[in-house]
Amino acid sequence: MDMKAPRRPLTPYAEKLSAALAEVRAVYEELARRPVVRQCTRQTLCCQFKLNGLTPYLTRGEALVAARGVRAAGRKALPERADGACPLLHPQTGRCMIYADRPFGCRTHFCPAAGGPYARGEVVDLIRRLEQVDASLGGNGGRMLPGAVAAALEEMK
């Protein structure tokens, strides 16, 4: 006989959140299926925010997916970095700690060695989908990666 306690039904917000995160991941999968050749070889050049003068902006759904990646990597908060690089760049290995959950910008704004950034027209439909998720979660548009992920981690406490 199965003695497991019955699962409590999800709250409406938990259901909405689950659907939203699934949609963000579906966008990432759709991007990977696009017939645009890009070859990220994890040189991590795009992760050097201060050096490049560029920091990715994340919608709320992306930040929540990234925060789940941080937790899955065994961390509860973002590590401090004095060099202005992405806080998700592992200080010892020099690798992205959340590569499978990295945000859309990290997938589309590749360094020249990887083929350069996607043209907006190649991904605008996917951007719209992320914006819809953002709106459904009460987000307010893109936020810079460190603040966006830190806020999402705080929310998960």
Ligand code: SF4
């Ligand atoms: S999330 Fe990962 S891929 Fe994106 S900038 Fe940070 S370390 Fe680089």
